[in-house]
Amino acid sequence: MRKHLICLLLCSLAGGLFFSLPTMVQGLAQENLPPGESVVAALALGGLGGPLLYLWRRLANRPNGQELEAARHFRELYQRTPVMLHSIDAGGRLVSVSDCWLETLGYRREEVIGHPLTEFMTEGSRQTAETLTLPELFTTGQVKDVACQLVKKHGEVIDALLSAVAERDRGGNIRRSLAVVTDVTERRRSEQEIEKLAYYDTLTGLPNRSLFQDRLSQAMAQAHREGAGVGLMFLDLDRFKSINDTLGHATGDRLLQVVANRLKKCVREGDTVARLGGDEFVIISTDFTHHQDPVAFAKRLLRVVGQPVQFDGREFVTTASIGIAIYPNDGADVSTLIGNADFAMYHAKELGRNTYQFFSAEMNARALEKLNLETSLRQALKRGELFLVYQPQLDLASGRITGVEALARWRHPEKGLIPPEKFIPIAEETGLILPLGEWVLRTACAQARAWQAAGVPGLRIAVNVSARQFNHPEFLETVERILQETGLDPNLLELELTESIVMENVQDAIMTLTDLKVRNIHLAIDDFGTGYSSLTYLKHFPIDRIKIAQEFVRDIPNDADDAAIVEAILAMAGSLNLEVIAEGVERKDQLGFLHQRRCKEMQGYYFARPMPAEQLAEIFSRGLAREPACLYEG
Known part of the structure; x- marks a missing residue:
């Protein structure tokens, strides 16, 4: 209210001055002061006009109806x-x-x-x-x-x-x-779901390969700034494939989820557990400043993963192999560190599984050599560097060579003769065993047919079959096609398989072996006694022959345990009407022991080393003594 009164007074004063000022100015100009009445009148008019001016201003500033409606x-x-x-x-x-x-x-x-x-x-x-x-x-x-x-x-x-x-x-x-x-x-939420699909494993919820590599890169960068170390553990479950195949993929997935949860509980906050795929897990552990830290950690992981698992009332135990690489000593970049941890993991598997191994320079050298061999092996078949040698199998009663085993050899153009124990495992791991095995089978069958055409009657040719070959869906068709191409009588072909191959998936193995048997192909179990302890499978599989493993023959008759094992194998085979051949016979006392236990067939350096086909052809031409000291030296 006071504000309005002051404004009204000021407007009145302003109005009076406004109306009286011209009269006063005019009087001064004419040197004639205006009469007081004029000034008073002007002031009075101004005093009246002031409130009117104030009221007009208020009305002018007052919103109109349209403005009020708009507001x-x-x-x-x-x-x-x-x-x-x-x-x-x-x-x-x-x-x-x-x-x-x-x-x-x-x-x-x-x-x-x-x-x-x-x-x-x-x-x-x-x-x-x-x-x-x-x-x-x-x-x-x-x-x-x-x-x-x-x-x-x-x-x-x-x-x-x-x-x-x-x-x-x-x-x-x-x-x-x-x-x-x-x-x-x-x-x-949608963005999080998309991110989860892009960076997390859908089965376990763990970070996937992409997110793992990003976190590893960040951990290595931080460790570089702080002068610390980063431990990378590459963990692979042992024999997971057999669990998947025998119990089903649903059970395998449940096992992976259990393992993932166990691993997450083992790591510290700030560490990362990721699943790369399959049964491969990796763990990033920061601040590895002491060598003992990863050792204690790895032992704990093996202990936790190895705890029994129960599914549907069944209990089983799974183990793991762990490879360890530490930044910066074992790799200054992400790919190198991962590769070296992977190498160390495979070395742990080679040492028997359920253990851990640190990466080392020596291991890297072996890995590099292995990689070079793999590259060379891929070219070996094309370049004709591979060849076969044949080791005779003798029937002691007749003194005749009843069969030969075909063995692959590799003559490298620079490194010379590479032993099979070096390149066959590489072929198995890389899948090169499939084309290599097919080449061995075709070459051996063709050579056996050539000997048959040259007048060597009834000579059985034995060829080793790998697990990858045997389990390949086209294995039967491949064998049948090669027999047709070479013209070899199926009755002269014997396929040698290890116990582990036929026991890996029993039902499928029985079907495949039966299909081979109805084609009149002979079947043998190689390295008998070194695989499964149960012998009941011999009753169900259509096996013709078992080969006593060389490791049991090596120390007879001096080793009582080996002697007892050999005697038991011979007795069991006799009761099951199976033929037996002992391999690895190198001395006369071994020959005598086996002959006294009625082992009819033998194979080994005592009789002949593996030899080229041309060398063996000469032996066929001159015949064979009843108990030769040696067929071929060198």
Whole structure:
């Protein structure tokens, strides 16, 4: 009220001066002062005009009906818009909110107006808003797409993006702000699902190869800055394939989930457990400053993974092999460190599984040699570097050569003769055993047919078959095709398989062996006694012959245990009407022991070393003595 009275008085004074001033100026100009009545009249008119001027000004500044209607419509639009809107004052308190804002968060208007906006945020978002977002808004006048989390009345948290612009008065001070809040909860969930599919293993929930490599790179970079170490453990389950094949993939998947959970419980916060695929897991462990740290950790992992697992009332135990590489000594980049840990893991498997091995320079040299051999072996078949030698198998009763075993050899153009124990395992691992095995079978059958055509009657040719060959879906067709191409009588072909091959999947093995047997192909178990302890499979498999393993023959008759094993094998084979051949016979006392136990066939250096086909042809031409000291020297 006082404000209006002061304005009215000032307007009256201004009006009086406005109307009296011309009269006074005119009198002064004419050097004739105006009469007092004129001045008083002018002042009176001005005093009356002043209030009128004040009233006009008030009316002129008063919103008209259209403006009032527009303001009302604006308020309604603000409140009813399907967008979360709010306004805060300079103290950060809510002065208005839209209906959508209230509906989304579940509050009534009187529960929020006058309260700080940060009161409806999570603790983390509140701290960010108080220290960063609100100061920026009040300083620059705007913020855009600020991520925050708001809390609904019942406690649910939503993800949101906040954009706001501030209103300033004439003095440049913030009066209030208008903000738009976008609920992005569903979008974030979709993004998280996409990220999960891209960076996490769907079966175990562990980081996949992509995320693992990224985390390993970060860990190595941090270790480089801090002068620390990073341990990388490459873990592979032992004989997981047999579990998958015998118990089914569903059980195999459950086992992988159990192992993943066990590994996660073993690691420290900040470490990473990832699944690369199959049964391969990797663990990134930071701050490996002492050599003993990874040793204790690896032993703990083996102990935890090796605990019994029960599925559907069945209990079984799985073990693991672990390779360890440590940054920076064992690799300065991601790919090198992973490769070296992988090498160390395979070395652990070679040492018998269920153990751990550190990467070493010597191991790297062997791995490099192995890689070079693999590369050379791929070219060996094309270049004709591979050839066969044949070792005779003798029937002691007749003194005749009844069969020969075909053995692959490799003459490298630079390294010379490479022994089979070096290149056959590489061929097995890489899958090269399939083309190599097919070449051996075709070459051996063709040579046997050539001997038959040259007048050597009834000579059996024995060929070793690998697990990959035997389990290949086209194995039967390959054998049949080679027999047709070479024209060899199937009755003259004997396929040698190890016990582990036929026992890996018994039902499939019985079917395959039966199919081979109905084609009149002979079947033999090689290295008998070194595989499975159960001998019941001999009753079910259509086996013609068993070969006593060389490791049992080597120390007879001096080793009582080996002698007892050989005697038991001979007795069992006799009761099952199976033929027996002893391999690895190198001395006359071994020959005598086996002959006394009625072992009819033998093979070994005592009789003949493996030899080229041409050398063996000469022996066929001159015949064979009843008990030769040696057929071929060198």
